[in-house]
Amino acid sequence: MSSDTGSTDTGSTQAGQKPVPHPTPESQPYWDGAAEGKLRLQRCTSCGTVRHYPQLVCAHCCSLGVGWIEASGRGTVHSWTVAHHAFHPAFKADLPYTLVTVDLQEGPRALGRLDPASQDRLRIGLPVQVTFPRNAEGVALPVFAAEA
Amino acid sequence: MRGSPLSAFELQIEASLAAICDAGLDPKDIDGIIPIGITGAPAEAFVTNFGIPDLRFSALTPMGGASGVAAVQCAIAAISAGLCNHVLIPAGRNVSSGARAGTRIHQMPQFHLVTEFELPQGAIAPAQLYAPMARRHMELYGTTSRQFGEIAVATRAHAALNGNAVMTKPITLEDHQASRMIADPFRLLDCSLESDGGAALVVSAADRARDMRQPRVQVLGIAEGHPDSPSSITQRPDLTRLGIAKAAPRVFEMAGVGHADIDVAEIYDCFTYIVLCQLDDMGFCGKGEGGAFVEDGKLRLGGALPTNTHGGLLSQAHMLGMNHLVELVRQLRGQGGRAQVAGAETGLVTGYGDMGDSAMAIMRRG
Numbered sequence: 229m230s231s232d233t234g235s236t237d238t239g240s241t242q243a244g245q246k247p248v249p250h251p252t253p254e255s256q257p258y259w260d261g262a263a264e265g266k267l268r269l270q271r272c273t274s275c276g277t278v279r280h281y282p283q284l285v286c287a288h289c290c291s292l293g294v295g296w297i298e299a300s301g302r303g304t305v306h307s308w309t310v311a312h313h314a315f316h317p318a319f320k321a322d323l324p325y326t327l328v329t330v331d332l333q334e335g336p337r338a339l340g341r342l343d344p345a346s347q348d349r350l351r352i353g354l355p356v357q358v359t360f361p362r363n364a365e366g367v368a369l370p371v372f373a374a375e376a
Numbered sequence: 377m378r379g380s381p382l383s384a385f386e387l388q389i390e391a392s393l394a395a396i397c398d399a400g401l402d403p404k405d406i407d408g409i410i411p412i413g414i415t416g417a418p419a420e421a422f423v424t425n426f427g428i429p430d431l432r433f434s435a436l437t438p439m440g441g442a443s444g445v446a447a448v449q450c451a452i453a454a455i456s457a458g459l460c461n462h463v464l465i466p467a468g469r470n471v472s473s474g475a476r477a478g479t480r481i482h483q484m485p486q487f488h489l490v491t492e493f494e495l496p497q498g499a500i501a502p503a504q505l506y507a508p509m510a511r512r513h514m515e516l517y518g519t520t521s522r523q524f525g526e527i528a529v530a531t532r533a534h535a536a537l538n539g540n541a542v543m544t545k546p547i548t549l550e551d552h553q554a555s556r557m558i559a560d561p562f563r564l565l566d567c568s569l570e571s572d573g574g575a576a577l578v579v580s581a582a583d584r585a586r587d588m589r590q591p592r593v594q595v596l597g598i599a600e601g602h603p604d605s606p607s608s609i610t611q612r613p614d615l616t617r618l619g620i621a622k623a624a625p626r627v628f629e630m631a632g633v634g635h636a637d638i639d640v641a642e643i644y645d646c647f648t649y650i651v652l653c654q655l656d657d658m659g660f661c662g663k664g665e666g667g668a669f670v671e672d673g674k675l676r677l678g679g680a681l682p683t684n685t686h687g688g689l690l691s692q693a694h695m696l697g698m699n700h701l702v703e704l705v706r707q708l709r710g711q712g713g714r715a716q717v718a719g720a721e722t723g724l725v726t727g728y729g730d731m732g733d734s735a736m737a738i739m740r741r742g
Contacts, residue, residue, distance in 0.1 A: 310557075365496075
């Protein structure tokens with residue numbers, strides 16, 4: 229897949245390496261923020277609607293104007309799954325791991341890992357806070373932990 | 377089957393010839409083609425192989441497992457517009473020796489944001505991407521894993537009656553509960569197969585079909601529907617609502633029949649939960665009541681709504697839902713073999729794919 233459509237390179241990734249994101253011009257500010265430990269989201273410059281994942285156009289007012297905000301990183305668990313089977317060999321050592329779908333305070337949702345220390349508190353509606361630790365591939369990815 | 381020596385295109389060609397012959401047509405009669413699925417073979421490949429003299433219509437309906445039913449809709453639109461008379465809808469897969477579901481979706485451009493934002497975290501295969509939908513349904517409505525299990529058990533029982541199914545050994549609810557967890561809440565027996573095979577359909581103008589070899593099956597109503605945030609489940613306002621919630625009212629209205637008129641249902645079953653959710657969304661029960669609806673055996677032969685009488689994607693084979701179309705046509709012709717629903721006159725078929733896209737049709741014999 230060409231890089232200009234935005235992708236993750238699964239084909240040429242070594243068996244032992246996790247796929248890494250390939251940012252596009254639209255998504256680059258998100259990844260730059262993640263590398264600094266910040267959750268950045270797109271906001272329409274016309275109507276102020278906050279959106280995620282990055283898109284060219286505001287789905288509310290169809291404006292092309294894009295700005296970015298630094299989000300609170302806080303939200304609540306909307307749903308979740310626990311992976312018990314590795315569909316890619318590089319994730320085998322992580323099993324079992326929990327993926328949480330989170331309603332962010334700013335409106336959109338995010339998908340991230342749940343901090344294993346929060347596992348026994350996992351429920352829909354659980355208040356969580358994001359951090360962006362780097363994985364072995366050097367990518368800063370969102371991990372949500374239960375708020376103290 | 378698994379491990380076919382034939383390529384996906386060979387399987388697609390083989391199924392096409394069988395469908396054309398079954399209809400009493402010659403391959404050169406085909407004047408419209410809507411190829412399905414992942415072989416990538418364009419309509420032109422069929423022109424070349426079959427020596428089709430005048431292909432007048434070709435199209436693609438890229439909606440994953442909804443592509444087959446959506447292709448029937450596309451064929452009907454083309455035939456109704458007078459563009460062509462006999463549309464071939466061929467599918468072929470060879471996943472054992474080719475790309476499997478977990479890697480395939482991340483090569484598809486419509487999912488580039490899922491691939492960029494979710495794959496690196498280990499959200500790789502459909503089982504993992506769909507699981508949060510099922511979990512949300514369970515938390516909101518009290519739906520249980522045992523209710524998913526009833527769908528797996530009923531479907532397997534039907535496959536055991538099918539001489540052309542991959543998984544035929546009967547299973548119990550306890551087998552389902554004991555099967556290993558893949559992506560909580562999905563256990564192994566909640567997940568469909570990965571199969572090699574082919575399936576094809578011919579859609580003909582209604583007046584021409586009257587005089588063809590087989591009993592005529594008419595499409596009474598058909599529609600496609602796309603959920604909000606169609607390519608990203610994470611961003612979907614209501615995780616428990618699929619595209620079929622929009623399509624189903626259109627289909628019932630166009631068909632002029634009600635839920636009680638449906639004698640047999642072939643419902644896309646990539647996962648047990650997806651069957652349950654579609655039953656909700658089609659209005660066979662109230663939203664969230666799919667679990668209670670299925671648990672008393674309604675989906676079994678002899679039940680109120682015999683479903684996936686061929687064994688579905690869960691137990692017959694994963695033919696992208698083309699096998700659901702083939703089975704509904706057979707049932708309405710009275711050719712369902714040991715799984716025939718007695719007196720089946722009216723039935724429905726659904727397709728589901730690409731994270732929530734749906735297509736649905738109601739058909740009647742005669």
